[in-house]
Amino acid sequence: MLDQDTARALLVVADECQARLALLGDRHQLAAVGRGGVLDLAAAAADRVDPGACLNLESVRVFIRTNADGVTVRDDEYAALTLAMRRGNDSGAVFDALLARNQIRLHTDTEALRDALAEVAANSPSADVALVANTLEQVDALNAAVRARLVAAGRVDNTNVVTIRTGQRIGAGDRIATRRNDRDLDVANRDTWTVTAIDGRSGLHVTPYTAGGGDVPAGESPQRAPRTSGCCPPTTSATTSSWPTPPPCTASRGLPSAPRTCCSASPTAPPRPTSA
Numbered sequence: 001m002l003d004q005d006t007a008r009a010l011l012v013v014a015d016e017c018q019a020r021l022a023l024l025g026d027r028h029q030l031a032a033v034g035r036g037g038v039l040d041l042a043a044a045a046a047d048r049v050d051p052g053a054c055l056n057l058e059s060v061r062v063f064i065r066t067n068a069d070g071v072t073v074r075d076d077e078y079a080a081l082t083l084a085m086r087r088g089n090d091s092g093a094v095f096d097a098l099l100a101r102n103q104i105r106l107h108t109d110t111e112a113l114r115d116a117l118a119e120v121a122a123n124s125p126s127a128d129v130a131l132v133a134n135t136l137e138q139v140d141a142l143n144a145a146v147r148a149r150l151v152a153a154g155r156v157d158n159t160n161v162v163t164i165r166t167g168q169r170i171g172a173g174d175r176i177a178t179r180r181n182d183r184d185l186d187v188a189n190r191d192t193w194t195v196t197a198i199d200g201r202s203g204l205h206v207t208p209y210t211a212g213g214g215d216v217p218a219g220e221s222p223q224r225a226p227r228t229s230g231c232c233p234p235t236t237s238a239t240t241s242s243w244p245t246p247p248p249c250t251a252s253r254g255l256p257s258a259p260r261t262c263c264s265a266s267p268t269a270p271p272r273p274t275s276a
Helices: 002-014 038-049 076-087 091-100 109-123 136-152
Strands: 063-067 072-074 161-163 170-171 175-178 192-198 204-208
Touching: 002 038, 076 091, 109 136, 170 192
Parallel strands: none
Antiparallel strands: 063 072, 161 170, 175 192, 192 204
């Protein structure tokens, strides 16, 4: 989703360096936040200057499924559905087909949807998938619901915590992501960490997050988790990373298909969603 202003700056740099620039994307996807239509403009220019410079990828090759015999096979039916979704053709029939395949689940109301998503997010054995929501209010509600389950399961400490400006609490076992680059600390924006302890200055001691390794180590209470791999002071900006949710997605008519979770671990920075 490249906006026109960014594309112009990129083209200037490419021209100055005499570099060849290739744009890859899908014009049927959501437009850029700023002025969009970059791929449309590029395709139109290619048609006038060099028609062979614009290639359309038509084949779908990436979808597979496990059949009743446990064998991995191509999923041509879902491949066709993705093309129908992309074109926007007969959305009702596409919805019914996904529902029949158990890839969409309906819930009676927003609260039931949130509880179902929080349950699978907190207890999923899957490595790393994202929950996506429409608004920050939904994000906050999902964060609270998921975290409550992790606290109840003893996977997150809710006693010795840092409370941020929005009222959210962060303790040992929580997963966060840095939102600033800091060469001195050797951290980058969106690096993900697991909180292992909180010191007397409300600093967060963290260790790099690895999929499946986000819990406090076995045999250690959250309050006594080892301090490893550095410390994030309370002025370090951070957000919680996306909680996992396995397929199939959970949805309700008129409601988001899955929630996106985030919160800010900085008292000076407003919360903002992580990318899905």
